[in-house]
Amino acid sequence: MLLSCDADRYIRTYRLPKNVIIKDVNTDKISQVPRVVWEKPRDWKEVTGHSMRLASFSAPFSEGNGDVSITTFAGKSGGIGPNVNRWLGQIGLGPISDSAIEAMAIKKIGRLGEYSYFKLINDKDAGQAILASILQLEERTVFVKLSSNLKGLKEIEPDFNQFCNSIYIK
Amino acid sequence: MKIITSPKVFSYTVLWLIVLVFFGTVAQKDIGLYASQVRYFSSYYFLIGGFLPLPGGRLALLLMTVNLASSLFKKSLWSIKKTGIIIVHLGGLLLLLGGGITAQFSSEGNMVIAEGETSDHVDDYFDMELAFINTSRKDSLEYTVFDAPLLQYGNSINYQKFGIQIDVISHMENVRIESRISPAESIYKGFLKDFVLLPEHPDKEVTQNRPGIILKLSGLSEEENGIYGIFLGQRTPDTFDINGDLFFTEFRRKRTYLPFSINLLDFEKVMHPGTNVAKSFSSEINLIEDSVPRRVLIQMNEPLRHRGYTFFQASFIDGLDKETTVLAAVKNYGRLFPYVSSIIMCIGLLIHLLTRLPKMLERQKQ
Numbered sequence: 362m363l364l365s366c367d368a369d370r371y372i373r374t375y376r377l378p379k380n381v382i383i384k385d386v387n388t389d390k391i392s393q394v395p396r397v398v399w400e401k402p403r404d405w406k407e408v409t410g411h412s413m414r415l416a417s418f419s420a421p422f423s424e425g426n427g428d429v430s431i432t433t434f435a436g437k438s439g440g441i442g443p444n445v446n447r448w449l450g451q452i453g454l455g456p457i458s459d460s461a462i463e464a465m466a467i468k469k470i471g472r473l474g475e476y477s478y479f480k481l482i483n484d485k486d487a488g489q490a491i492l493a494s495i496l497q498l499e500e501r502t503v504f505v506k507l508s509s510n511l512k513g514l515k516e517i518e519p520d521f522n523q524f525c526n527s528i529y530i531k
Numbered sequence: 532m533k534i535i536t537s538p539k540v541f542s543y544t545v546l547w548l549i550v551l552v553f554f555g556t557v558a559q560k561d562i563g564l565y566a567s568q569v570r571y572f573s574s575y576y577f578l579i580g581g582f583l584p585l586p587g588g589r590l591a592l593l594l595m596t597v598n599l600a601s602s603l604f605k606k607s608l609w610s611i612k613k614t615g616i617i618i619v620h621l622g623g624l625l626l627l628l629g630g631g632i633t634a635q636f637s638s639e640g641n642m643v644i645a646e647g648e649t650s651d652h653v654d655d656y657f658d659m660e661l662a663f664i665n666t667s668r669k670d671s672l673e674y675t676v677f678d679a680p681l682l683q684y685g686n687s688i689n690y691q692k693f694g695i696q697i698d699v700i701s702h703m704e705n706v707r708i709e710s711r712i713s714p715a716e717s718i719y720k721g722f723l724k725d726f727v728l729l730p731e732h733p734d735k736e737v738t739q740n741r742p743g744i745i746l747k748l749s750g751l752s753e754e755e756n757g758i759y760g761i762f763l764g765q766r767t768p769d770t771f772d773i774n775g776d777l778f779f780t781e782f783r784r785k786r787t788y789l790p791f792s793i794n795l796l797d798f799e800k801v802m803h804p805g806t807n808v809a810k811s812f813s814s815e816i817n818l819i820e821d822s823v824p825r826r827v828l829i830q831m832n833e834p835l836r837h838r839g840y841t842f843f844q845a846s847f848i849d850g851l852d853k854e855t856t857v858l859a860a861v862k863n864y865g866r867l868f869p870y871v872s873s874i875i876m877c878i879g880l881l882i883h884l885l886t887r888l889p890k891m892l893e894r895q896k897q
Contacts, residue, residue, distance in 0.1 A: 371678035372690070375788075376671040470770050470779045474666035526767060 400527035402520035422516040427509030452489040471526035487511040494525040540598045544591050563735030596627045615883025622875030629868020637863040644795040645853040651792035653860040655785035659742050667776035693773050695750035705733040706743035706762050720757035721769030728760045744782050791820040798854040814856040
């Protein structure tokens with residue numbers, strides 16, 4: 362009870378920037394492009410991927426390997442709707458409206474704050490499925506995508522979630 | 532008054548401190564360094580066999596300070612001949628004062644940095660804090676942090692700014708996490724819908740424990756009011772809508788931000804041949820202050836001292852993707868007291884010796 366009366370003494374508030382541009386101490390130059398960093402799940406192997414990708418990983422599951430990519434683009438990079446519709450096209454589904462996409466988005470919280478999470482499954486084709494996260498920052502957008510079959514998606518999903526949550530900007 | 536100023540009190544207290552050091556050192560094996568330190572040295576008293584109270588280190592040192600200070604009021608002490616003894620007494624008092632300042636104000640924790648990473652905060656070894664993090668601001672995260680004294684079992688925090696009440700239902704030193712075997716009641720929210728936090732016997736090394744806390748939150752929306760469980764290192768935190776802003780929580784070791792940051796360039800360890808025992812390890816770092824880096828090598832017995840902080844090479848973590856160093860960071864306002872008081876006491880002893888020397892030589896001649 363006494364503590365509660367004096368509680369303000371034990372409560373602090375402060376702010377820290379979401380995007381920190383740090384000085385590259387090795388080269389002594391200011392890095393203007395924030396570096397996207399992450400914590401890779403132990404089982405995933407980094408593989409060579411498309412040059413547009415920041416990194417590509419091979420994520421093993423019981424029937425093979427899922428393909429995980431992480432990319433970043435300046436600005437909103439087309440927004441959420443066109444990108445989700447593009448991915449729907451990749452698993453053989455047609456485009457849907459922005460409001461349907463909004464309803465489909467699961468809001469999650471990672472080290473960078475809130476991001477949108479999509480589980481894209483084609484009920485008629487279990488061979489193709491996509492998990493994707495879109496992290497919209499002030500000046501750029503980070504896309505994380507897992508392409509696999511339905512079984513792989515289910516098995517890799519916990520690691521994929523952890524991976525997305527771990528992403529931050531240096 | 533005579534008893535308080537008696538030199539015998541000082542002598543017996545020194546003997547008692549030797550006994551405490553012995554038992555405190557032996558006890559470390561069973562209860563760990565921190566618990567032993569708290570029980571024997573940082574306490575005013577401790578119980579033997581659960582009923583017999585004995586004076587702890589803090590009481591013994593307090594008694595010693597009173598004894599030494601009061602002896603300065605003895606009239607017989609204040610003569611030119613005893614200048615050396617007076618100085619030795621003052622040096623001793625200064626040493627005890629430094630110990631008091633260290634006990635009261637010093638802080639210690641560790642910095643865990645992977646190669647190539649930069650850190651600007653120290654995590655306390657013992658104290659925890661609960662942070663509510665507002666993610667809805669455009670370019671910053673706003674932290675509202677509740678310190679350890681508020682997080683004790685049974686405490687209730689009415690935080691007007693958020694319009695919420697936080698009741699601490701349980702605060703566990705070490706927890707284990709288990710999946711629920713039956714569906715949770717509707718009062719359990721977030722992580723506790725699928726899992727339970729159970730108390731686990733604490734490890735004797737505090738840093739090996741995973742503390743957890745169970746809170747009842749009210750004042751949120753009807754759907755979000757309920758019981759939440761949070762633990763150290765929780766990967767997917769629960770989220771709340773508070774006044775239209777999106778928050779998540781972190782239960783973490785108390786964090787102290789530094790006015791500078793440390794970037795780990797390279798960590799090196801040398802093992803004893805054919806064993807897994809480290810022979811030596813060192814961290815090559817950049818100490819970055821006002822965007823200006825300075826290269827420093829921290830190794831065993833060669834700490835970095837900067838702005839009142841001392842960073843010791845304490846340990847390392849194996850098995851992660853990158854080599855990771857663990858630096859012990861200590862801020863000790865009383866750091867210089869032992870040096871200064873030792874010099875003062877040496878000067879006092881020297882003066883005492885010199886004033887006694889003519890008499891001693893005379894006696895030898897006779």
